Amino acid sequence: MSMEPGTLDLRSVTFRAGDRVLVDDVSISVRKGEMVALLGPNGAGKSSLLRTIYRINRPSSGSVFVDGEDAWRQPTEWVARNVGAVLQDMPAEFPLTVRDVVAMGRSAHKRLLEADTAHDHALIAAGLELLGLTAMQERAFRTLSGGERQRVLVARALVQQPRLLVLDEPTNHLDIHHQLQLLRFMRGLGTTVVAALHDLNLAAMFCDRLCVLDHGRLVAAGTPDTVLTPALLKRVYRIDATIGRHPETGTVWVMPSAAPPIGANGVDHN
Template sequence: MTGTELVIDGVTLTAGARRLVEDVSLTARPGEVIGLVGPNGSGKSSLLRAVYRVLRPTTGRVDVDGMDAWSLPVRQLARTVAAVVQESGAEFDLSVREVVAMGRTPHKQLLDGDTPEDADLIRSALAAVDATDLAHRPFDRLSGGERQRVLIARALAQQPSLLVLDEPTNHLDIRHQLEVLGTLRQLPATVLVALHDLNLAAYYCDRLYVLRDGSVTASGSPVDVLTPQLLATVYGVTSEVTIHPRTGAPQVTFLPGAPPLAAQVEAGPPVS
């Protein structure tokens, strides 16, 4: 498993008369972890759907290693791209191990059984998300957090060179959030991940793209992007951003009750 280059070039996505994403461009170089952040409804999930080929761009291209993702044969795409989506609604009448084994399907011929290599990859994927003890449990009896970890393990077992994840830390406790993102950080694959937690995004991502109303508002390293001014403009909140003395990553502290900086600036100085 090695990283692949992803280039999103001028992509616009629509649903009927509604514009979901407008003229978005993004590049993820091999082995990078790229974070998508932004408020609810900003277009993060829609943009990811264009990458794993659920929502076709109205204009623009999604290229994987220089090839149009939408022109690739399904089997070839499945060997390259794996996706973990929000609220998949998957109800598999299978054991956890059988669900994770589905990740090996793109690498097999019809009716092929598991090879020793498949078995090793499945065990490794389960271990990576702390789900080894769930292997023989029915998938449909798991909690939301357990299901999420199993679906991430299925994507890992697929051995993609591009891994696309939409809020993978949803439903996970703090320990498993850190373990899952730490695993993604160590993969040789390229990772494109949408996150709500800005502090997790700041620590684990190489670069961030900030979406607002379907467009990219800012992009760059976390330390360049996560500023009080941007957070006020994009999220409508007041915050302080410091550099953590041990991690070196930006750390965002929100200040409840204070008017957003953008509102303060717009209103001007208080009248005495």
């Protein structure tokens, strides 16, 4: 099947772990160059769904199409060349330097033991520079902080030059400066990005569309304006919130209300 590079099409994807349904009949289509956020509370199925795209969780039913090709019918090398990922359980104890880890992103494009080319070196240097890692490129990866490791793994995924980036909480461990810097950079890449995010306001600010999962099911999908409503936030996140507009960008802005009062016995009576 021929399709524009950088597209993703999830067709009725279900994933079960034993008798638990973690992803329940989810269908999502992502166009080339779109940045799409997966939202939902803890346990909603975001990470499980991303892992079906990256060929870790084989769907119990349904299909995952990347560029019109069934990803689960392609060789591992094909997926490694076309899909880049930063997942929550990526190894953290590489016995390598920062530069070595970033350079691993080029391995999908090379034969066994093939030396790096000038093009490879240029991409690695650019990845280090873009993520602010040049000065620490000779440091051992295992000595880095959580936020520094996250930036290294994102740089590795970018150096891979995939058509589709799959990111599970890419802003995890990052301070607000680096969160904004990373998402601005992702937004300007032109690469198709599907990212699980917890921060609703960052998702609204940077993403074209939001897909909300709850108990494994897709319960809302669309632009931030159409998805982030008080009714949805109350139903999915169990919070009361006011929806406004960011004063500079005009994007939807979620302002949670204060927590309801707790009774003397610790029970919420509302």
